[in-house]
Amino acid sequence: MGQVINNLAAVRSQLPEGVELTAVSKFQPLEALEEAYSAGQRRFGESRADELQRKAMAMPDDVEWHFIGHLQSNKVRRVVRCASVIESIDSERLLRLVSSESERIGKVMDVYLQVHVAAEETKSGFSADELIDCARRCVDLNGVRVCGVMGMASNTDDVERVEADFAAIAEVGRRLREIISDASVLSMGMSGDWPIAVRHGATLVRIGSAIFGDRG
Numbered sequence: 001m002g003q004v005i006n007n008l009a010a011v012r013s014q015l016p017e018g019v020e021l022t023a024v025s026k027f028q029p030l031e032a033l034e035e036a037y038s039a040g041q042r043r044f045g046e047s048r049a050d051e052l053q054r055k056a057m058a059m060p061d062d063v064e065w066h067f068i069g070h071l072q073s074n075k076v077r078r079v080v081r082c083a084s085v086i087e088s089i090d091s092e093r094l095l096r097l098v099s100s101e102s103e104r105i106g107k108v109m110d111v112y113l114q115v116h117v118a119a120e121e122t123k124s125g126f127s128a129d130e131l132i133d134c135a136r137r138c139v140d141l142n143g144v145r146v147c148g149v150m151g152m153a154s155n156t157d158d159v160e161r162v163e164a165d166f167a168a169i170a171e172v173g174r175r176l177r178e179i180i181s182d183a184s185v186l187s188m189g190m191s192g193d194w195p196i197a198v199r200h201g202a203t204l205v206r207i208g209s210a211i212f213g214d215r216g
């Protein structure tokens, strides 16, 4: 006990004014989330629908849940019900599905479009051009509000590559704002690379292991 609170304080003290934090609590036990909550953390990131639902039911109502994992169509209903933001919209089909499900339950879901710039093929997301085309085609959807872009840098020690990836994500964010002027969120940066992301204009960082320790 106490370690999560200390880690959280350390991260917060380094984050510049105006950069927000999603505490990525995926695979962490409820006690770890409760500890962060007791230290004032209200925004948590989860990557699995079942786990999100379970934790959302157990935690207080003022938690803002961000879904950050690949979202399968058969899990859309569950995630739309629990999440405040879906950061990981990686296809137009998913965006339309989230919109219609949100409309059905009388909600307007905040979403970020996920761009894929990293070297790893396993990561999901639109290419930069696909993302912009999708945003153009989907400006009229009623069940979603496109608030920004989410992305991940390559998982590498090559700092130049990481810099280039974050610059590319930031550029997509700039292009998105030409279409949707208030889509100002730039969600990028994780435990190992967030200071670089912040230098490239991140407005929201997603930090897990640096707060909660290794995932079991």
Ligand SMILES: *Cc1c(COP(=O)(O)O)cnc(C)c1O
Residues within 6 Å of the ligand: 024, 026, 047, 068, 069, 152, 189, 190, 191, 192, 206, 207, 208, 209, 210
């Ligand atoms: C797990 C995850 C994070 C957090 O990663 P850490 O290295 O533990 O900080 C951030 N973003 C996404 C999309 C993730 O899946």
